[in-house]
Structure formats: C-alpha cells, structure tokens
Amino acid sequence: MRLKSFVKYMLPLVLFGLLVFLYGFTSSRNASKKIAKIEVEFEAGDNHFLTHQMVNKLLIQNQKSVVNQPKSMLDLHGLEQSVLTNPYVEKASVFASINGVLKTVIKQREPIARLIEKSTSYYVDRDGVKIPLSQNFSARVPLVSGVESATEIKEITQLVNLILSDNFLKKEVTGIQKNEAGEYVFNVRSGDYKIEFGNFINADVKFKKLKAFYNKAYADKTIDNYQTINVKYHNQVVCTK
Known part of the structure; x- marks a missing residue:
C-alpha cells in the first residue's frame, strides 16, 4: 500500500519535472538557433x-x-x-x-498632400506628420502652397481629409493655395476655373453647397462658363464669368 501511495504521489512530480526539463531544453535550443x-x-x-x-x-x-x-x-x-x-x-x-x-x-505612411514652401517641399500624412520626398516614388496628391506653420499644417490636414472623404472631390481638387488673407483657393481637374473656398469655418456646409452647384452646372452644361466659383458666403454660391 505504501508503495502504491508513493508511486501515486511521485508520478505527477516526475511528469512535471520531465515537462519542465523538456520545456527548458526546447527553449534553450530555440534561443541558440x-x-x-x-x-x-x-x-x-x-x-x-x-x-x-x-x-x-x-x-x-x-x-x-x-x-x-x-x-x-x-x-x-x-x-x-x-x-x-x-x-x-x-x-x-x-x-x-x-x-x-x-x-x-x-x-x-500614406501622403495626402504635398506642401510647397519657399525653399523646400514635403508630403504630410492624414495626421499632419511630415514625410520627405522620395526618389523612388512621386505621390499623386494635391499640391498645397501658402502653408508653413504647425497650426496651418494642422488645419490644411483637416481640410484635405475632408476632401478625400468625398469620392468626387478627391478626384476634382488638384491644388490648394492659402492666400495672404488666410483664405483657401482650389485648383480643379475639370477646368481652368478656381474655387474660392474662404477660410476653414463651416467647411462641411461649403462642401455641400459646392457639390450642389456642381450637380446643377453639369446638368445644365454651364460649368465651363465660369472663371471662379465662390462658396465663402452664407447660403449662396457666387460665380464670375
């Protein structure tokens, strides 16, 4: 009976010790690989x-x-x-x-815009992190000028992210300039006209007005008649021919 009890209690300990040995041996062998x-x-x-x-x-x-x-x-x-x-x-x-x-x-990092300053040029990603230009690849992203300070980079990053969230606008807007008045002007793919966007206030509303104008202008086939499309003012789009 004593022998059976001894075996009963010792067997788990032996098995546990064997497992520890095998684990240590395997770990040591793996570490030396x-x-x-x-x-x-x-x-x-x-x-x-x-x-x-x-x-x-x-x-x-x-x-x-x-x-x-x-x-x-x-x-x-x-x-x-x-x-x-x-x-x-x-x-x-x-x-x-x-x-x-x-x-x-x-x-x-995925560039969303290329910023052009007086003596340098670089990309920014969706978080506004600067990315240097590369000899391996040139990204097809909007060109941005007139933006230099960290605050301006943060704002233009938000603006470009809004543009990229819309399937039409991300193909249409090819360039953005910030003028001395602190207002944004867009270059577009579909024509020689400019979009006067104004400052960053009420950006969502301005984009909705712009999309509505595009829908009407394309339906009427009048989009090529304009030199500027101004969405700065409340509840209206002002165009010049």
Whole structure:
C-alpha cells in the first residue's frame, strides 16, 4: 500500500519535472538557433517609398547584420525602434519565428498632400506628420502652397481629409493655395476655373453647397462658363464669368 501511495504521489512530480526539463531544453535550443534569413512584409499592399533592401539596412545590431546571429542575442524592441526611425514608416513589428526567420511587418505612411514652401517641399500624412520626398516614388496628391506653420499644417490636414472623404472631390481638387488673407483657393481637374473656398469655418456646409452647384452646372452644361466659383458666403454660391 505504501508503495502504491508513493508511486501515486511521485508520478505527477516526475511528469512535471520531465515537462519542465523538456520545456527548458526546447527553449534553450530555440534561443541558440541562428537567424537564417530576413522577411519584410508591407501592410496594405503598396510599398512605394521603401524597398526590402532599405528595411534590411535598418535591421542592424551591434553594427552588423542580424543574419547568423543567435535568436537569444536579438533585441527585437531595439530593431523595431531602428525601423521606426525611417520617416516613411508609420508602424513596425519585428519578431523571430521558430524556424529562424526574422520577420518585419511595416505600415508605411500614406501622403495626402504635398506642401510647397519657399525653399523646400514635403508630403504630410492624414495626421499632419511630415514625410520627405522620395526618389523612388512621386505621390499623386494635391499640391498645397501658402502653408508653413504647425497650426496651418494642422488645419490644411483637416481640410484635405475632408476632401478625400468625398469620392468626387478627391478626384476634382488638384491644388490648394492659402492666400495672404488666410483664405483657401482650389485648383480643379475639370477646368481652368478656381474655387474660392474662404477660410476653414463651416467647411462641411461649403462642401455641400459646392457639390450642389456642381450637380446643377453639369446638368445644365454651364460649368465651363465660369472663371471662379465662390462658396465663402452664407447660403449662396457666387460665380464670375
């Protein structure tokens, strides 16, 4: 009876000890496994600005490539931070697989407008973050001038986001200028006329008036008769021929 009781109580302990040993052995073996290759995956498909080679150059640890380094020696957080230093990267995730592959998943910043200043030019994304121009790709986004300060960049970002939320307007508006009076003027794709939008106040109402005018002008086939379309004033659209 004593032997059976001894076996009854010792068997779980032996099995638990065996599991701990196997886990430790597997973990140690996995940690000593070396990185065999690097894989880079871009979210949302297009990777216009970054190339796989550019990302590989960011995956450097102790001034050398991570390939052939043991997994236990990797600083994954540090590698993620290195990738995030690239101005084209919005989010990054770096992890090592069981089979020795270091995988990097990247979401690139998406430009919504190109700002032109006196001596420089750059893109901004939907959050107003500046993105440098690239030799690899030129984004087809509205050109914006007359905007320089952080407050102005924040406002133009909100304005462009409103334009991009409308399927018609995001194709129609090709450029935006902010004049000395602090008012916005739009260049459009469908003609040589300008849209005088005014300041950023009541932007939603102004866009609704503009869309209603477009519907009527296209139906009447009179859109080409105008030089300016002014939506600055309350409850009306003023046009000049």
